[in-house]
Structures are given as C-alpha cells and as structure tokens.
Amino acid sequence: MRTHIRTRLRDTLLFCAMAAIGLVFVAPLLFMFISSFKDDAAVFANLDRWSAYLPAADWSLRNYTAVFEKSDLPSFLLNSAVIAALTVAGGILVNSMLAFALARMRWRGRQLVLALVVAMVIVPFEVIAIPLLSLVARLPWPAIEHGQLVLHMGWFNSLHVQVIPFLANAFCVFLFYQFFRDIPPELDEAARMDGAGPWTIYARIIMPNSGPVIATAAIVLFISAWNQYLWPIMVVQGEAFRPVQPGIQQFFGRTNSWGQIMAYASVITLPVLAVFLAFQRQFVASVAGTGVKG
Amino acid sequence: MKTRLGHEHPLAVALFASPAVLLFLLFVALPMLLAAGATLTNHRLMSPEPTRFIGLDNYRRLLALDVLVVDPLTDAQGAVVRDEEGVRYPTWRQVRSEHPGLESYREAFRVELGEALGGRRIVLAATDPLFYRSLINTFLFAVLVLPLQCGVALGLAVLVNQKIRGRIVFRTMYFAPVVTSMVVASIVWAFMLNTDRGMLNELLRGLLHDPDAGPDWLGDSRYALPAIALMSAWQGAGFQMLVFLAGLQSISPELYEAATLMGANSWQRFVHVTLPGLRNTIIFVLVSTTLLAFGLFTQVDVMTSGGPLDSTTTVVYHAVRSGFKEQDVGYGSTITLVFFTVVLGLSVLQRMLVAKGEKK
Numbered sequence: 253m254r255t256h257i258r259t260r261l262r263d264t265l266l267f268c269a270m271a272a273i274g275l276v277f278v279a280p281l282l283f284m285f286i287s288s289f290k291d292d293a294a295v296f297a298n299l300d301r302w303s304a305y306l307p308a309a310d311w312s313l314r315n316y317t318a319v320f321e322k323s324d325l326p327s328f329l330l331n332s333a334v335i336a337a338l339t340v341a342g343g344i345l346v347n348s349m350l351a352f353a354l355a356r357m358r359w360r361g362r363q364l365v366l367a368l369v370v371a372m373v374i375v376p377f378e379v380i381a382i383p384l385l386s387l388v389a390r391l392p393w394p395a396i397e398h399g400q401l402v403l404h405m406g407w408f409n410s411l412h413v414q415v416i417p418f419l420a421n422a423f424c425v426f427l428f429y430q431f432f433r434d435i436p437p438e439l440d441e442a443a444r445m446d447g448a449g450p451w452t453i454y455a456r457i458i459m460p461n462s463g464p465v466i467a468t469a470a471i472v473l474f475i476s477a478w479n480q481y482l483w484p485i486m487v488v489q490g491e492a493f494r495p496v497q498p499g500i501q502q503f504f505g506r507t508n509s510w511g512q513i514m515a516y517a518s519v520i521t522l523p524v525l526a527v528f529l530a531f532q533r534q535f536v537a538s539v540a541g542t543g544v545k546g
Numbered sequence: 547m548k549t550r551l552g553h554e555h556p557l558a559v560a561l562f563a564s565p566a567v568l569l570f571l572l573f574v575a576l577p578m579l580l581a582a583g584a585t586l587t588n589h590r591l592m593s594p595e596p597t598r599f600i601g602l603d604n605y606r607r608l609l610a611l612d613v614l615v616v617d618p619l620t621d622a623q624g625a626v627v628r629d630e631e632g633v634r635y636p637t638w639r640q641v642r643s644e645h646p647g648l649e650s651y652r653e654a655f656r657v658e659l660g661e662a663l664g665g666r667r668i669v670l671a672a673t674d675p676l677f678y679r680s681l682i683n684t685f686l687f688a689v690l691v692l693p694l695q696c697g698v699a700l701g702l703a704v705l706v707n708q709k710i711r712g713r714i715v716f717r718t719m720y721f722a723p724v725v726t727s728m729v730v731a732s733i734v735w736a737f738m739l740n741t742d743r744g745m746l747n748e749l750l751r752g753l754l755h756d757p758d759a760g761p762d763w764l765g766d767s768r769y770a771l772p773a774i775a776l777m778s779a780w781q782g783a784g785f786q787m788l789v790f791l792a793g794l795q796s797i798s799p800e801l802y803e804a805a806t807l808m809g810a811n812s813w814q815r816f817v818h819v820t821l822p823g824l825r826n827t828i829i830f831v832l833v834s835t836t837l838l839a840f841g842l843f844t845q846v847d848v849m850t851s852g853g854p855l856d857s858t859t860t861v862v863y864h865a866v867r868s869g870f871k872e873q874d875v876g877y878g879s880t881i882t883l884v885f886f887t888v889v890l891g892l893s894v895l896q897r898m899l900v901a902k903g904e905k906k
Binding site for chain 1: 556562573574577578581584591702705708716720725726730734735737738743745784788838841842843862865866869881889893
C-alpha cells in the first residue's frame with residue numbers, strides 16, 4: 253500500500269516535470285501562433301506574464317490578410333510546395349531503388365557503396381554548398397526557343413536547381429536499406445520462381461509492403477525541402493522562384509510589425525507541423541532506429 | 547535474419563543503383579573535385595576575366611599566420627607610457643612598419659602578459675584574421691552546444707521512456723521545434739532575446755526585481771554565441787531524444803532487474819546499466835551533433851549577421867561571404883576544403899578513440 257502511494261506520488265511529480273519542460277519547448281511556437289492574431293501593441297503587452305501566451309480579447313486575422321496582400325507569400329508558398337512535392341516524389345523513387353539494389357541484390361562493390369552512403373549521412377550540406385554553387389553555375393539546361401532546342405548555361409533562378417541536387421539523399425537510402433533488409437525473403441521467392449524480374453519484385457512486392465518507411469522518407473524529404481534556406485539565397489536572386497524561408501527572412505528585414513512577422517512564420521510553419529503530426533508514429537519509429545542499428 | 551540474395555544481371559543492378567549513384571557523383575563528388583581544382587585558381591562566379599592559375603596563393607592567404615611580441619611604448623627616459631586605460635602599446639600600423647613582410651597581415655588576436663612578465667603583448671597576425679576568428683567561434687559553438695543539446699536530449703529520452711500517461715504527447719511537444727525551420731526559430735528567438743522588450747529579459751527582471759537586469763543578448767559579443775547555442779539546442783534536442791529513446795528501449799529489462807536485485811539505486815542503475823548500454827548511441831549522437839554544429843550558418847545569418855565584432859562569424863558563414871557574396875569561388879572553395887579536412891580529421895580521431903575504447 254505504501255509503495256503504491258509512493259509510485260503515485262512519483263508519477264505525479266514526473267508528470268508535472270514533463271509538462272513544465274514541454275511548456276518550455278512549445279512556448280516559443282505557442283507565442284508565435286498567439287501573437288499572429290494580435291495587433292502590434294498587444295504583442296508587446298504582458299511579456300513577463302502568462303497572458304502573452306493567451307489570445308487577446310480582440311483577436312483578428314488582420315495580420316494574415318496584411319501579409320497575403322502586401323507580400324509575395326502566395327507565390328512563395330506555391331514555389332515551396334512544387335519544390336517539396338517534386339523532391340519527395342523523385343527522392344522516394346531514386347533512393348528506394350538504390351536501397352533495393354543494396355539490400356536485395358548481390359553484386360560486387362555493394363559493401364563499398366553502402367559504406368559511402370553511411371559516411372555521407374552525417375556530412376552537413378553547408379560543407380559542400382560553395383563547391384556545389386560553382387558547379388551549378390556551369391551546368392547546361394535545355395530549353396525550347398523559337399522551335400529550336402537551345403542550351404542555357406547555369407541553373408540559377410529556377411525550380412530545378414532547388415530540386416535535382418537534393419533527390420539523392422543518403423539518409424533516405426539508409427532508411428530504405430534498413431527496412432528492405434528486414435523484409436523476409438520468402439515474400440519475393442515465389443515471384444522469383446515464377447520468373448519475375450527485379451523491377452516486378454521492387455514495384456509489386458517490396459514497395460507496396462514498405463508503407464511506414466515511405467512515409468518516413470517522405471517526411472524527411474519534405475521537411476528538408478520546405479526548410480531550405482542557404483541554398484535558395486545563393487541560387488535564386490529574383491522573386492519568381494523564391495521559396496518561403498528566404499521569403500520570411502526578407503520580410504523580417506523589411507517590416508517592423510511583429511504581428512505580421514508572426515503571421516508569416518505561422519503560415520509557413522503549419523504545413524510542416526501538419527505533415528509531421530499526421531505521420532509521426534511511423535516517423536518516430538524509423539528515425540529512432542537509425543542510430544542504434546547504424 | 548540473413549536475407550538470401552538472388553544473383554542478378556549486372557544490367558539490373560545498374561538500372562536500380564545508377565540514378566541515385568549518378569546524382570551523388572554529380573552533386574557531391576564532382577563539386578568536391580572541382581573545388582579542389584578551384585582552390586588553385588582565382589575563379590569567380592560571374593566574371594568577364596579569364597580564370598588564372600595562381601598556385602597555392604589562396605592557401606597562403608587563408609593560413610598565413612605570424613606571432614609577434616610587442617613591447618609597450620616607452621618615453622625618452624625609458625619608462626612605460628600609460629593612460630587611463632593602462633599600458634600603451636604601439637598601434638598595429640607602427641608594428642607592421644617595423645617588420646617588413648607583414649604588409650598584408652592584420653591582427654587576429656592579442657594577449658597581454660601581466661606587468662610581472664614584462665608587460666608585453668603577444669599578437670597573432672594573419673592575412674585573413676577572420677578565418678581564424680571564425681574557426682575559433684565554430685569550435686566554441688560546438689563546445690557550448692554539444693553538452694547542452696546532448697545532455698538535454700538524454701534527459702528528455704529518459705523522461706519519455708517512463709511509463710507515464712501522456713508520454714506520447716510530451717514526446718511530440720519536445721520534438722515540435724525540430725520540424726520548425728531554423729529561419730522561423732531564429733526570428734522568434736530574436737524577438738524573445740530582444741534586450742528591452744524580449745520576454746527572456748522581462749522574466750529575468752521580474753525574477754531579480756531589478757529593472758536593469760538582462761544582458762543585450764545578441765548585441766553583446768560575450769553573449770551572442772551562447773544565446774545562439776541555447777536557441778540551437780532548443781531547436782535540435784528533440785531529434786537526438788528520439789535516437790536516445792531507441793537506444794534506451796534496446797537495453798534488456800533483465801539487466802535493470804538484476805541491478806535492482808543487487809541493491810542498486812536508480813542513479814547507480816543509470817550509471818552502470820543505462821550509460822554502458824547506450825555507448826554506441828552516445829557515440830553516434832556526439833559525432834552527428836558535432837558535425838551539425840560545424841555547419842552553423844542560418845541562425846547567424848538571420849540573428850546577428852556574424853556580429854557583434856565578428857563574435858558569431860563561423861567558418862561556413864565566412865565561406866559563404868567569400869564564395870557567394872564576394873563571388874570569389876576560388877577562395878570560398880579553399881575555406882570549404884580546409885575546413886572539410888579539419889572536420890574529417892576530427893571524425894577520424896573520434897573513430898580511433900572509439901575503437902580504442904572498444905578494445906579495453
């Protein structure tokens with residue numbers, strides 16, 4: 253009986269501690285959302301009290317309408333959505349195919365390629381940013397002008413420069429590899445007996461059974477594409493192909509209205525949070541596995 | 547489980563492996579190779595002038611370093627000149643004029659030896675003092691953020707591993723900053739760290755009952771880098787928490803039972819069961835967090851632009867400024883490559899230490 257009470261007490265204390273820490277972690281985000289509905293004077297009121305995190309009496313969507321009217325946010329949102337969608341679709345295809353070759357085919361050089369992929373997982377993009385910049389400045393891109401095929405030099409100011417270099421993703425290859433490796437071989441043995449080729453096995457058996465890892469790879473690719481910052485500020489100068497993160501940085505530098513800045517921040521953060529919350533179970537399960545098994 | 551692999555036609559292997567492998571070659575390997583070549587040239591991003599081969603000039607400009615000992619100024623009688631700020635020293639311009647060969651050098655650091663040691667000043671001069679400054683800042687940031695972020699992550703993992711109602715909700719709360727973009731996180735924190743109206747200082751003033759309390763977080767060269775480290779740890783800890791959580795769940799419960807039977811309290815169980823069981827996880831988390839810390843750019847670009855007084859300029863920030871803003875690709879590539887070598891060396895060192903630990 254006494255131990256029962258002690259466990260209850262311990263659990264209650266733990267619960268309170270975890271809730272308090274949780275508040276610290278979400279407070280900045282909560283503040284961002286709440287402030288986006290307040291006018292500028294209300295944003296700065298009561299910052300040392302809880303009411304900073306509570307909706308004000310006269311909350312409104314004024315900041316949102318202002319942001320959509322006076323900035324190019326709608327077109328930036330569209331750019332980011334297209335970039336993210338193409339990166340997710342293409343990335344899932346090429347990374348799962350390489351993982352399939354690594355996990356379910358036998359060939360010379362397999363171990364070497366696998367080791368290189370694992371080594372690449374932890375190299376931050378920032379380290380190769382400048383060399384990559386000087387490479388894409390020299391790459392040709394085909395275009396049709398006056399009915400003739402011409403090659404433009406340089407990939408700057410386009411959507412493809414923000415997609416193609418990020419399709420192959422070592423972390424995603426590794427995620428797919430781990431998952432494919434653990435699919436029992438009996439699953440495709442029967443198909444093999446019937447003479448099914450590797451493409452049939454990949455497309456009809458392996459991929460349809462890989463829902464969780466596809467969801468995880470989609471989240472990883474979506475978040476990294478949506479949150480791109482360093483790369484687009486270097487390769488996109490005009491507004492036509494600018495995505496949302498450089499967009500908010502530019503807006504941040506131009507306006508003094510914190511209410512509107514928070515509205516802008518909320519608009520570009522919500523899609524990522526929504527995608528994450530929708531798939532978080534699969535995501536947590538597969539991301540957590542990488543450190544231990546790797 | 548051992549997967550039985552079929553024998554595949556090389557063409558089939560090539561079909562599956564080539565798209566991603568070609569992309570890796572084109573967008574990771576080729577840029578690094580080109581960068582190695584570019585370091586030997588004065589290549590610029592958009593320039594009408596042809597690229598010239600300049601040998602090792604970029605490396606010389608980046609790495610050249612000299613240490614000078616500067617004596618205090620003395621008057622006609624040989625006594626040390628002082629003013630209200632203490633001992634006076636000759637200016638860098640005067641020092642440089644006495645040392646031929648140092649024309650293009652500037653001061654990177656200086657240390658003043660106390661009066662007991664002759665009151666001399668030791669000056670570290672470099673042709674690119676900002677590179678050494680940014681290298682030190684980058685290491686300093688890693689030293690600040692590594693224990694903070696990994697320690698918090700481990701603590702959070704232990705917490706959400708408890709059988710407590712609502713732990714999934716808490717886990718999601720701790721993870722929420724990770725999916726927030728670094729740009730948005732930096733902007734929101736720039737608000738919270740504001741000197742006069744930011745909530746962190748409002749809270750400090752309330753707690754200390756002192757209306758003047760609270761430093762100028764992002765405007766004071768002593769606080770800017772720690773403030774960015776704090777913010778970065780907040781943003782990133784949730785990810786390492788997940789990795790630690792998986793590590794915790796892979797430790798066999800029997801080990802804990804055995805330890806309890808032997809009379810170990812919860813702290814002893816943590817030290818003697820949890821930590822050894824997490825060994826590989828800890829190494830993975832430390833290595834990946836270090837490399838992440840070395841990539842520090844976005845927070846600096848949004849919150850401080852490298853200031854105040856270059857106290858938050860990092861190597862990547864310096865490389866982007868040279869290679870992109872000043873369009874000097876040759877020099878930017880040199881910074882990148884030298885830094886890449888340093889990072890590679892460190893991770894090899896880390897691997898060796900790990901291997902040594904395993905043998906024991």
